[in-house]
Amino acid sequence: MIVGPGNVLTDPADTLPYGTDWRGNSAAAPAVVARPGSTAEAAALLREAAAQGMRVIPAGGRTGLAGGIVPIAGNAPVLTISMERMNRIRMVDPIDMSIAVESGCTVEAVQNAAAEADRLFPLSFGAQGSAMIGGALSTNAGGIRALRYGTARDLVLGLEVVLPDGRVLDDMRRVRWG
Numbered sequence: 143m144i145v146g147p148g149n150v151l152t153d154p155a156d157t158l159p160y161g162t163d164w165r166g167n168s169a170a171a172p173a174v175v176a177r178p179g180s181t182a183e184a185a186a187l188l189r190e191a192a193a194q195g196m197r198v199i200p201a202g203g204r205t206g207l208a209g210g211i212v213p214i215a216g217n218a219p220v221l222t223i224s225m226e227r228m229n230r231i232r233m234v235d236p237i238d239m240s241i242a243v244e245s246g247c248t249v250e251a252v253q254n255a256a257a258e259a260d261r262l263f264p265l266s267f268g269a270q271g272s273a274m275i276g277g278a279l280s281t282n283a284g285g286i287r288a289l290r291y292g293t294a295r296d297l298v299l300g301l302e303v304v305l306p307d308g309r310v311l312d313d314m315r316r317v318r319w320g
């Protein structure tokens with residue numbers, strides 16, 4: 143098993159919350175919820191889902207208000223990949239003012255890691271204690287400092303991305319191009 147037995151949910155009573163957004167939108171329970179602990183595990187999950195013809199929905203803090211994590215009833219079975227275990231701060235560099243974090247870090251955890259290095263991570267909004275960086279980037283979240291510092295995408299220097307077929311695109315950078 144790719145992620146270990148404790149990190150796979152299949153009982154609809156357990157999976158339904160992962161297909162329900164903050165406003166209570168839900169249509170169908172994900173068939174499977176898996177919680178990878180590493181990029182390699184996430185990539186293996188996507189390879190397996192592609193091989194089995196499953197739809198895949200990444201889930202962050204599930205604070206989105208637009209139904210992005212909600213499976214569509216009647217479509218192919220959904221594998222929801224919850225990023226909650228990928229919550230490590232990989233690096234903080236106060237000199238070049240960069241921070242590398244896994245996508246399951248909450249926005250607030252990233253703020254705190256920056257603050258410990260006497261730096262400001264400016265993304266800030268009401269759901270920051272639950273919303274995760276992956277979800278914030280996916281939705282290009284704004285918040286109370288967006289006018290001064292931009293929205294989530296303006297804060298990104300580089301990304302590591304698991305593609306739908308399971309390949310990993312490593313585009314992690316610490317400098318801004320263009």
Ligand SMILES: Cc1cc2nc3c(=O)[nH]c(=O)nc-3n(C[C@H](O)[C@H](O)[C@H](O)COP(=O)(O)OP(=O)(O)OC[C@H]3O[C@@H](n4cnc5c(N)ncnc54)[C@H](O)[C@@H]3O)c2cc1C
Pocket residue numbers: 163164199200201202203204205206207209210211225245266267268269272273274275276277278279280281282283284285286
């Ligand atoms: C009280 C409250 C206040 C809010 N205030 C604001 C605000 O001021 N500004 C604002 O912009 N939004 C706000 N929101 C909305 C919400 O918090 C943001 O959209 C947030 O960015 C969602 O993050 P999440 O981790 O909860 O994502 P989720 O709800 O889990 O997912 C949202 C979307 O992102 C996708 N996704 C999640 N993780 C990944 C990943 N790792 N890779 C690829 N796709 C991924 C999901 O599939 C889904 O489509 C607020 C919500 C609440 C409840």
